[in-house]
């Protein structure tokens with residue numbers, strides 16, 4: 001069968017690389033709504049999906065876009081949407097429906113500076129806490145942060161794989177800078193790309209429990225038409241999927257939803273370490289900011305400052321154990337992010353008495369490496 | 382117990398109902414159950430295998446419909462049944478997708494989705510149970526509440542003009558538009574069957590009493606409402622949608638108002654966008 005993966009070297013921007021990653025991951029449905037700076041994801045995938053027997057539809061708003069991908073997911077296909085801050089806000093209620101109905105899907109947020117309309121064409125990383133807590137109620141979520149167009153490709157595939165494995169929405173928390181930056185992107189041969197699809201149930205249809213967790217805490221997922229007659233609801237439900245308005249059922253359902261993420265942290269959390277072995281100061285960063293953080297580390301080392309980088313590829317769930325163990329031996333943490341201190345707070349929560357600092361910015365520009373160096377010097381003084 | 386269950390004749394629709402979820406939540410005197418029965422009867426009479434159907438509901442009393450039908454069924458967020466159904470339909474065009482929900486859900490909070498699905502001629506069937514109020518939350522004013530009618534948030538009467546829903550659906554591009562009351566069970570069943578058999582966006586408004594939260598405030602017992610449905614309605618197929626205001630003093634017009642052919646969203650998309658030689662991969666027919 002002819003492969004639709006564009007194997008080879010390309011010079012494309014992050015948004016386009018994201019669309020190609022989705023195609024390579026086996027995405028077959030995209031429900032979208034235009035918004036700067038995420039529009040190019042929709043434009044590219046609107047061309048690519050029909051070539052692979054998939055469907056693109058531009059919905060009437062972001063609420064509809066997000067909802068349509070859940071409907072599509074229940075037909076057994078991999079589905080996706082892409083947006084930026086204002087659209088992300090509109091999607092939040094439906095994100096909760098995806099979490100509670102354990103519907104796999106991928107949501108890309110190419111972040112721009114907010115609040116409100118903010119700076120539509122300029123980057124920020126200020127939706128990180130919204131990604132964690134934006135929908136009402138308690139839940140766990142997975143969010144990945146690509147630092148380059150290459151990672152827009154790679155992590156889009158990872159996002160689909162995680163969402164299929166854990167039956168959960170996965171966010172790709174990109175930003176305008178990575179989204180609009182053009183760089184070399186290497187797309188491997190299709191057979192070398194690892195893709196995961198949700199397990200489908202087998203066995204007796206009349207006894208099937210669509211929310212009874214399997215070994216990794218996740219239930220196999222039937223598609224519409226498979227004959228399992230599933231009922232899927234946003235109400236608190238039992239393993240059969242039936243609404244039960246009781247404290248016990250709420251407790252059991254929540255344990256299931258939280259457990260499947262919390263009990264698989266080793267599989268979900270991806271980080272990269274650079275010169276951490278002997279570091280006195282640890283820079284924690286993600287997405288585009290990890291690039292300036294990396295430069296800061298190199299410059300600091302030349303100045304004789306023992307700085308290292310912990311790059312969060314997975315931002316949610318947060319690698320709290322990693323911070324805890326580093327906190328025992330380092331002199332301080334500097335979180336580099338384009339916001340006024342979001343992931344910095346998480347670092348603080350797990351750093352104990354080790355001092356933590358923010359190299360932040362209200363949005364619209366990257367964090368200059370000098371800012372990081374200045375804080376490091378003050379911290380060590 | 383064993384004895385009675387072997388001797389009792391099973392209800393003809395039992396295979397389509399999640400019997401393990403009965404009793405349902407609908408109040409006595411509520412019309413939603415009758416609308417649901419007509420819908421299930423139409424599904425059964427269509428002869429199409431049940432796994433070729435999906436039902437999607439939003440939130441509200443009638444939004445619970447998806448919870449009682451024994452097919453793949455989805456109880457989504459408030460107002461969003463139509464975009465959820467759109468995702469199903471566009472990913473699996475061979476399925477019959479039925480949206481069963483209420484007036485508040487479909488026409489107020491979900492109004493934007495209604496008009497756009499109609500515009501696109503999305504091949505889904507929308508059954509809109511119109512009880513003229515927000516029943517589940519206790520009877521607040523709705524986009525369908527008659528002018529001057531009382532509700533818990535318009536205690537001196539509704540100052541607003543309600544929607545004429547068939548006109549709205551027609552203007553937005555729906556290719557099948559009908560209105561019945563839950564009392565017109567046979568006509569309603571026929572309408573749903575027609576909608577199942579055809580392709581395109583079908584909108585069926587069903588007037589249905591909410592004695593508990595609308596009737597009580599407007600001095601209307603369940604039987605009074607049924608009497609109005611019987612005596613103050615006029616069946617006029619082909620009536621122009623602009624004549625269809627819900628005014629029982631003038632007489633409410635029922636019937637089929639629009640039934641035209643227009644290519645559906647999924648058909649046009651595939652024709653224009655899918656390469657002609659491409660085998661229609663992974664489109665199983667269940």
Ligand code: SF4
Pocket residue numbers: 406407408410411412413442443512516517590591592593594595
């Ligand atoms: S509140 Fe009204 S619409 Fe809701 S179930 Fe009761 S009678 Fe029916």
